[in-house]
Amino acid sequence: xxxxxxxxxxxxxxxxxxxxxxxxxxxxxxxxxxxxxxxxxxxxxxxxxxxxxxxxxxxxxxxxxxxxxxxxxxxxxxxxxxxxxxxxxxxxxxxxxxxxxxxxxxxxxxxxxxxxxxxxxxxxxxxxxxxxxxxxxxxxxxxxxxxxxxxxxxxxxxxxxxxxxxxxxxxxxxxxxxxxxxxxxxxxxxxxx
Amino acid sequence: xxxxxxxxxxxxxxxxxxxxxxxxxxxxxxxxxxxxxxxxxxxxxxxxxxxxxxxxxxxxxxxxxxxxxxxxxxxxxxxxxxxxxxxxxxxxxxxxxxxxxxxxxxxxxxxxxxxxxxxxxxxxxxxxxxxxxxxxxxxxxxxxxxxxxxxxxxxxxxxxxxxxxxxxxxxxxxxxxxxxxxxxxxxxxxxxx
Numbered sequence: 200x201x202x203x204x205x206x207x208x209x210x211x212x213x214x215x216x217x218x219x220x221x222x223x224x225x226x227x228x229x230x231x232x233x234x235x236x237x238x239x240x241x242x243x244x245x246x247x248x249x250x251x252x253x254x255x256x257x258x259x260x261x262x263x264x265x266x267x268x269x270x271x272x273x274x275x276x277x278x279x280x281x282x283x284x285x286x287x288x289x290x291x292x293x294x295x296x297x298x299x300x301x302x303x304x305x306x307x308x309x310x311x312x313x314x315x316x317x318x319x320x321x322x323x324x325x326x327x328x329x330x331x332x333x334x335x336x337x338x339x340x341x342x343x344x345x346x347x348x349x350x351x352x353x354x355x356x357x358x359x360x361x362x363x364x365x366x367x368x369x370x371x372x373x374x375x376x377x378x379x380x381x382x383x384x385x386x387x388x389x390x391x392x
Numbered sequence: 393x394x395x396x397x398x399x400x401x402x403x404x405x406x407x408x409x410x411x412x413x414x415x416x417x418x419x420x421x422x423x424x425x426x427x428x429x430x431x432x433x434x435x436x437x438x439x440x441x442x443x444x445x446x447x448x449x450x451x452x453x454x455x456x457x458x459x460x461x462x463x464x465x466x467x468x469x470x471x472x473x474x475x476x477x478x479x480x481x482x483x484x485x486x487x488x489x490x491x492x493x494x495x496x497x498x499x500x501x502x503x504x505x506x507x508x509x510x511x512x513x514x515x516x517x518x519x520x521x522x523x524x525x526x527x528x529x530x531x532x533x534x535x536x537x538x539x540x541x542x543x544x545x546x547x548x549x550x551x552x553x554x555x556x557x558x559x560x561x562x563x564x565x566x567x568x569x570x571x572x573x574x575x576x577x578x579x580x581x582x583x584x585x
Contacts, residue, residue, distance in 0.1 A: 274421050276421045
């Protein structure tokens with residue numbers, strides 16, 4: 200097991216309905232040392248790529264993308280989930296259905312911050328059905344930018360998102376891929392990588 | 393001028409209606425080097441305080457709180473703006489009116505992540521009317537935690553929030569306090585600190 204799988208085994212909580220709670224260290228309370236290690240690990244896995252920007256989606260994605268952007272020495276851009284009056288009209292838009300919140304959001308990125316010269320590493324905390332990632336890919340493509348790869352902290356391997364993204368030909372790196380969970384016993388099985 | 397005032401002068405954009413756009417480096421696209429410097433500066437200003445947690449509010453607050461928590465070597469907790477089905481019922485709640493989005497949100501923090509032993513440093517990117525900060529103070533107080541101070545990147549000194557928070561007796565440190573802005577000329581005047 201790698202460092203993240205070990206931490207999920209220790210502090211992750213399995214709830215009925217295939218819900219994995221990692222809110223004590225990853226997406227509500229954040230363990231900054233762990234996140235820094237995640238940043239270093241993604242930097243190692245994408246070291247051969249030319250990355251000019253790290254792209255993520257609010258909110259918890261920001262805390263994963265921060266240390267990755269820090270390691271690469273590039274800016275981080277986060278997609279916003281709803282139209283703010285402080286965003287100018289000139290935005291890239293994608294539609295994203297949230298598994299967690301059971302709703303549909305428009306996600307937007309200002310056209311000022313992504314263009315055809317950009318080589319984008321897309322980062323998020325969770326991958327399940329892949330809608331958020333596909334929205335971010337769509338935004339990068341609207342900008343004419345190159346998607347160099349995608350880095351995910353926790354992938355639910357029993358949902359379709361990972362397969363869809365890999366079938367599209369992208370380098371998708373998930374630090375922990377959950378194959379199955381059992382809420383009754385609290386056990387979590389990870390995919391061998 | 394300090395490093396943040398210089399950056400705002402260089403890259404901030406003044407819009408009619410007292411809107412200051414800093415989205416090219418602070419709250420949509422993030423300059424990680426600048427944020428790391430903000431983290432070091434808040435650590436310097438609150439070095440005499442006993443801090444066990446950094447508390448912020450999603451979304452852009454997360455990117456300011458990250459380097460601060462990193463400097464202090466403590467966890468970061470962010471308040472969420474709406475009730476997710478993945479949050480358990482046991483939460484601290486405060487009501488926050490957003491100046492930017494012209495709406496009212498409940499913000500919540502799980503009771504698991506703040507308690508009476510915590511000494512909290514509250515961090516956010518912007519301070520205008522102070523509603524978000526008062527919501528975070530209220531959540532910390534609901535937990536019985538001690539608020540050691542509040543750190544803000546950009547304060548709108550011509551709005552009431554800063555005065556309200558300082559009058560409550562808190563150490564509030566704003567790295568840049570905008571006294572006035574002129575959308576016609578693009579000029580920004582900062583308060584001498």
